[in-house]
Amino acid sequence: MKALVEHIVKALVDQKDYVRVEEIQEGQTLSIKLTVHPDDMGKVIGKQGRTAKAIRSVLYAATPEQRVRLDIVD
Template sequence: MKALVEHIVKALVDQPEHVQVEEVQEGQTLCLRLTVHPDDIGKVIGKQGRTAKAIRSVLIAAAPSQYKRVRLDIVD
């Protein structure tokens, strides 16, 4: 899942070398923390959060069945 998020986000941003994803398992929830360069945060979120919502939808569809929830946090 970490590699999937990195691949998607690196294609969106201007500075892909600053993309970092941290994967944390909290029970049956998979939490992914995404950190990007401050100049690229708007590109990852998108207008009215549409890009972030689309990334979350892909993650939910690709998540292994062992996780009941998948959460993507975009950190400054």
């Protein structure tokens, strides 16, 4: 999952070196924390959160047997 999120997000942002993805297993839920450069935050979230929602949809489709939570951290 980490590699998938990194690949998607690095294609969206300008500051690729600032992309950090951390995976934390919490019971049956996989929590993914995404950190990007503050200037790229809007690109990752998108208008009305559409880009973030699309990334989450891809994650849900990639792991139907496990719950996944994506947190975008400043």
